[in-house]
Amino acid sequence: MRKVLIKGNDAIVRGALLGGATHFFGYPITPASEIAQGAANLFTRSGRTFLQAESETSAINMIYGAASTGARVMTASSGPGVALMLEGLSYLAGAELPSVIVDVQRAGPGLGNIWPEQSDYNMCCKGGGHGSFHNIVLAPSSGQEMTDFAYRAFDIADAYRMTVIILTDAYVGQMMEPVGFPSAVRHGARKSWAVYGDESSRQNLISSIVMNQTGMAELNIMLQEKYARAARDLTDWDEIETEDAEFLLIAFGITSRVASTAVSHLRENGLKVGLLRPKTLFPFPSERIAELAGQVNLMAVAELNNGMMAQDVELAVRGGCDVRKYNWYGGMVPSADELASRVREDFNG
Amino acid sequence: MVKHAKPKGFYDTFERKSSQGGPESETTHYCPGCGHGTVHKLIAEALEDFGIKDRTVFLSPVGCSVFAYYYFDTGNIQCSHGRAPAVGTGVIRSLDDAVVISYQGDGDLAGIGTAEIVHAANRGENMAVFFVNNAIYGMTGGQLAPTTLLGQETTTTPLGRLADREGGPIHMSEMLDALDGPAFIERTSLSNAAGVMKTRKAVRKALTNQVERRGFSFVEILSPCPVGWKLTPIQSRIWIKDNMETIFQVKRFRDREEGSRGTGRMPLMGDEELKELLGSDHGEEARKGENLETECRVKIAGFGGQGVMSAGVLLANTAIGEGLEATWLPSYGPEMRGGTANASVVISDEPVGSPVVNRPTTLLAMNGPSLDSLEDSVITGGLIVVNSSLINRKVRRDDVKVVYAPVSDMAAEAGFLKGANVVMLSLYLLEKGVPGIQTLKTVIPKSIKKKELVEVNLKLVKAAEEFHAS
Ligand SMILES: Cc1ncc(C[n+]2csc(CCOP(=O)(O)OP(=O)(O)O)c2C)c(N)n1
Ligand code: SF4
Numbered sequence: 001m002r003k004v005l006i007k008g009n010d011a012i013v014r015g016a017l018l019g020g021a022t023h024f025f026g027y028p029i030t031p032a033s034e035i036a037q038g039a040a041n042l043f044t045r046s047g048r049t050f051l052q053a054e055s056e057t058s059a060i061n062m063i064y065g066a067a068s069t070g071a072r073v074m075t076a077s078s079g080p081g082v083a084l085m086l087e088g089l090s091y092l093a094g095a096e097l098p099s100v101i102v103d104v105q106r107a108g109p110g111l112g113n114i115w116p117e118q119s120d121y122n123m124c125c126k127g128g129g130h131g132s133f134h135n136i137v138l139a140p141s142s143g144q145e146m147t148d149f150a151y152r153a154f155d156i157a158d159a160y161r162m163t164v165i166i167l168t169d170a171y172v173g174q175m176m177e178p179v180g181f182p183s184a185v186r187h188g189a190r191k192s193w194a195v196y197g198d199e200s201s202r203q204n205l206i207s208s209i210v211m212n213q214t215g216m217a218e219l220n221i222m223l224q225e226k227y228a229r230a231a232r233d234l235t236d237w238d239e240i241e242t243e244d245a246e247f248l249l250i251a252f253g254i255t256s257r258v259a260s261t262a263v264s265h266l267r268e269n270g271l272k273v274g275l276l277r278p279k280t281l282f283p284f285p286s287e288r289i290a291e292l293a294g295q296v297n298l299m300a301v302a303e304l305n306n307g308m309m310a311q312d313v314e315l316a317v318r319g320g321c322d323v324r325k326y327n328w329y330g331g332m333v334p335s336a337d338e339l340a341s342r343v344r345e346d347f348n349g
Numbered sequence: 350m351v352k353h354a355k356p357k358g359f360y361d362t363f364e365r366k367s368s369q370g371g372p373e374s375e376t377t378h379y380c381p382g383c384g385h386g387t388v389h390k391l392i393a394e395a396l397e398d399f400g401i402k403d404r405t406v407f408l409s410p411v412g413c414s415v416f417a418y419y420y421f422d423t424g425n426i427q428c429s430h431g432r433a434p435a436v437g438t439g440v441i442r443s444l445d446d447a448v449v450i451s452y453q454g455d456g457d458l459a460g461i462g463t464a465e466i467v468h469a470a471n472r473g474e475n476m477a478v479f480f481v482n483n484a485i486y487g488m489t490g491g492q493l494a495p496t497t498l499l500g501q502e503t504t505t506t507p508l509g510r511l512a513d514r515e516g517g518p519i520h521m522s523e524m525l526d527a528l529d530g531p532a533f534i535e536r537t538s539l540s541n542a543a544g545v546m547k548t549r550k551a552v553r554k555a556l557t558n559q560v561e562r563r564g565f566s567f568v569e570i571l572s573p574c575p576v577g578w579k580l581t582p583i584q585s586r587i588w589i590k591d592n593m594e595t596i597f598q599v600k601r602f603r604d605r606e607e608g609s610r611g612t613g614r615m616p617l618m619g620d621e622e623l624k625e626l627l628g629s630d631h632g633e634e635a636r637k638g639e640n641l642e643t644e645c646r647v648k649i650a651g652f653g654g655q656g657v658m659s660a661g662v663l664l665a666n667t668a669i670g671e672g673l674e675a676t677w678l679p680s681y682g683p684e685m686r687g688g689t690a691n692a693s694v695v696i697s698d699e700p701v702g703s704p705v706v707n708r709p710t711t712l713l714a715m716n717g718p719s720l721d722s723l724e725d726s727v728i729t730g731g732l733i734v735v736n737s738s739l740i741n742r743k744v745r746r747d748d749v750k751v752v753y754a755p756v757s758d759m760a761a762e763a764g765f766l767k768g769a770n771v772v773m774l775s776l777y778l779l780e781k782g783v784p785g786i787q788t789l790k791t792v793i794p795k796s797i798k799k800k801e802l803v804e805v806n807l808k809l810v811k812a813a814e815e816f817h818a819s
Binding site: 001002003004005014017018022023025030031042044045046047048049051053054055057058059061062063064065066067068069070071073087088091095114171174175176177178180181182183184185195196197198199201202204205206207208209210211212215254257258259260261262264333335336337 | 365369402403404405406409415416418422423424425426427428429432435436437438439440441442443444446447448464465467468614615616617618620622623624626627628629630631632633634662665666669674675676677678679681701702703704705707708
C-alpha cells in the first residue's frame with residue numbers, strides 16, 4: 001500500500017469521502033478545524049456538499065435533514081461544540097437516522113483549552129442527550145485508523161441506523177503519520193425509510209415522537225435490542241503482550257500510544273505488563289476485560305479525564321480485580337517514562 | 350376544524366392520528382377556531398392544485414402543529430424545537446428538486462429558533478416558510494411568546510407583558526426584510542374572509558417560488574388561538590383585527606420575481622476522479638527500512654516563520670522514504686501566535702508508540718528562546734544543533750554533543766533566508782547518517798509545493814554538506 005504523511009484530521013476527511021460521505025455540515029473549533037477546512041476543499045471540489053453552519057446546533061440539525069433524505073452525512077467538532085449537538089443526537093437516535101460525528105477532544109470543562117483530554121468519554125459513550133440511547137463510538141489511535149474508521153463509519157451508521165462518533169483527541173488529530181488509503185470508493189444505497197421527495201417515498205415519516213406510552217416503550221425496547229446486537233457484532237479491541245500479563249493497562253487514543261511505549265520499556269525490564277486498547281468504546285469490550293480479570297493481578301486505566309473509562313472497567317470486572325486509575329487533565333499527556341513508573345510502583349505493590 | 354371538502358393535499362383519513370389513540374380519523378387535533386386548521390387547508394389545496402405532493406418534504410415543528418405530519422400527504426420530517434430551517438437546509442442540499450416547507454409557530458421560529466430562521470433566510474435557502482404568529486405558546490398552555498403584545502396576559506405574564514421586563518413584540522418579517530437573501534416576504538392575517546383569501550394567495554406564491562426555484566419565501570400569518578387567548582373563535586378574529594394588525598402591519602415586504610437560485614454545487618466527481626483529487630494512490634510504497642540503533646526523538650524549535658514545522662515534515666518524509674516509521678506533532682493554537690513554535694518528530698524502525706517528545710534525543714535550536722527553554726530536556730548523550738547566527742551563547746551542558754552552525758547566515762548567503770530550516774535539517778541528517786541526506790534530496794522535489802524553490806533548497810543541502818565536511 002502507498003502511504004502519504006498526513007495529519008490525522010486530514011486523514012479523516014479522505015477516509016470519509018472514500019467511505020461515501022456526500023455531505024458535511026460544520027462549525028470551526030480548535031483542534032478540529034482542519035477537518036472542516038479539508039472538507040470545505042475536498043467535498044466542494046468533488047461535487048459533494050460542504051456548508052459552514054451558524055452554530056453546532058444548526059449543523060447537527062442540517063445533518064438530521066440530510067440524513068432524513070438518505071445521504072451519508074457528517075460533521076466534526078470538539079467538546080464545546082459536541083455538547084451543543086446533544087439535543088440533535090437524541091433526535092437522531094429517536095428517529096433512527098445514520099450519521100457520523102467526529103469529536104477531536106480538547107480539555108474542559110467550559111472553554112477549557114485546546115490540548116488533548118479524553119473527558120468527552122461519558123458524553124459520547126453514554127448517549128449524552130435526552131433519553132435511553134447510545135451512539136456507536138470508535139476510538140482511533142493513529143492516522144491510519146483515522147482514515148480506516150472514517151471509511152467504515154458510514155457503513156456501520158447505515159447498517160444500524162445509528163450515529164457513529166469517532167472519538168479522537170487533539171494529538172491524534174494534529175499528528176502527522178504515514179497513511180495508506182482504501183482503494184475502493186463506497187457508496188450509500190437507497191433506503192426504504194428515507195424521504196426522497198418522490199412518489200415511492202411519499203408515505204415515509206421521519207420522527208421521534210410517539211404520543212402513547214406503549215408505542216414509545218416499544219421503540220425504546222427495539223433500540224436496546226439494536227444496541228445489544230451492536231455489542232455482539234462490533235465490539236473491537238487490540239491487545240499487546242497480554243498472554244502472560246500479570247498487570248493489565250487499559251487505554252485508548254493518544255494515551256494508548258504512550259502506554260504501548262511504556263509496556264515495551266516495562267517488558268524490557270522483565271515486568272509482565274500487557275495493554276488492552278479498546279477500538280470501540282461503545283460497545284465496550286467488557287467481556288474480554290472480565291476474562292482478563294481472572295488472569296492478571298491488577299489493572300490500571302490510563303486516561304486524560306477523571307476516570308470515566310475506569311468506571312466501565314470496574315463494571316466489567318465486578319470486583320474481580322483491583323482497578324487503579326491513572327488520570328491526567330488540562331492537556332497534560334504523560335510521557336511513556338512517567339506512565340511506566342506509575343505502573344512500576346503499583347506492580348511492586 | 351377541517352371537516353368538509355377536505356383538500357386532496359391531506360390524507361383521506363388521518364391514520365397517523367388515530368393510531369396514536371385519537372378518537373376520530375377525519376378531523377384534525379386542533380381546537381375549534383384555531384388558525385392552524387385554516388393554514389393547513391390552504392397549503393394542502395395548493396399542493397394538490399400544483400401537483401407537487403410527491404416532490405414535497407414537509408417539516409413539522411414543535412408546537413401545536415407538531416402533528417402536521419398526520420395530515421399532509423407528502424414526505425414528512427418532524428423536527429426539534431425551532432430547528433426546522435436548519436433541517437430544511439440539510440434536505441434541500443440533498444434533494445435538488447424537492448419542495449421544502451417549514452411550518453412553524455412563533456415560539457418555535459421567533460424564540461428558540463431565531464438563529465436558524467435568520468441564517469436560512471440569509472442564505473436564501475429554497476424553502477417556503479409558513480410562520481403562524483398567534484402571539485402565544487399554544488401547545489404548552491398559553492405562555493408568553495416573543496410576539497406577545499404589550500399588556501397581553503399570558504400564563505407567564507399574568508399581569509400583562511411589560512416592555513421594561515419582557516421587551517416588546519418581535520417583528521420577524523421586518524427583521525428578515527433587512528437581509529438580502531429572501532425572495533419573498535409577506536405578512537397576512539386570518540382576521541376575516543378577505544384576509545384568508547390574501548393568505549391563500551401568499552401561500553400559493555411561496556410554493557410557486559419553490560417550483561420555480563426562486564429561493565427563500567416567508568409568509569407570516571396572524572392567526573387566532575382562541576384557547577390560549579381565552580376568547581371565542583369570533584372574538585378572536587376581532588382581536589386580531591383590533592390588536593395584532595395595529596402592531597404587526599399586514600403587508601407584502603418583498604417580492605423578487607426575477608432570477609432563480611442554483612445549488613452552488615460543482616459537478617459530481619466519479620470514483621476515479623475522486624481518488625485522483627485525494628491523491629489516495631500517491632505516496633511512498635511502504636517497505637521495510639534500515640534498522641535504527643535507537644528511536645530518534647527530535648524537537649525542532651524556533652520563531653514562527655523559521656519553518657520549524659515544515660522542517661519536521663521534511664524530516665518525517667525523509668524517514669518514511671527510507672522505509673522507517675515516523676510521527677510529526679506540532680505545537681499549535683494560540684502559542685503559535687506568540688512567536689515560538691516547535692515540531693516533535695519521532696523516527697523508529699517499529700511502529701511509533703508515543704508521538705509526544707518530552708525528552709528529545711536531539712534538539713535543533715533555531716533561536717535563543719528555544720535553546721533556553723529546551724536545553725535541559727535533551728537526554729544525556731543526546732545532540733543539540735545550535736543556529737549560531739542567532740544564538741550567541743554556548744550550550745551549558747557537557748553531557749551532550751553540540752554542533753554550532755550559522756544556518757541563517759548560510760541560507761542568507763544562498764539568497765534564501767527562509768531555507769535556514771533546510772540547512773539545519775541537513776546538518777542533523779549528516780550528523781546521524783540515518784535517515785540519509787541522499788534521501789532528503791529525493792524528498793525535496795516531491796514535498797516542496799513551489800517548484801521554483803526546489804533548486805535553491807537543494808543548493809542549501811549542498812552548503813550543509815560542505816560545512817559538515819570542513
Ligand atoms: C427544547 C424544548 N423546549 C421546550 C419545549 C416545550 N414546548 C413545546 S411547544 C412549545 C411552544 C410552542 O409555541 P409556538 O411555537 O408559538 O406554537 P403554537 O403551539 O402556538 O402553535 C414549547 C415551549 C420543547 N418541546 N422542546
Ligand atoms: S392551543 Fe391555540 S394554537 Fe393550539 S390548537 Fe388550540 S387554538 Fe390552535
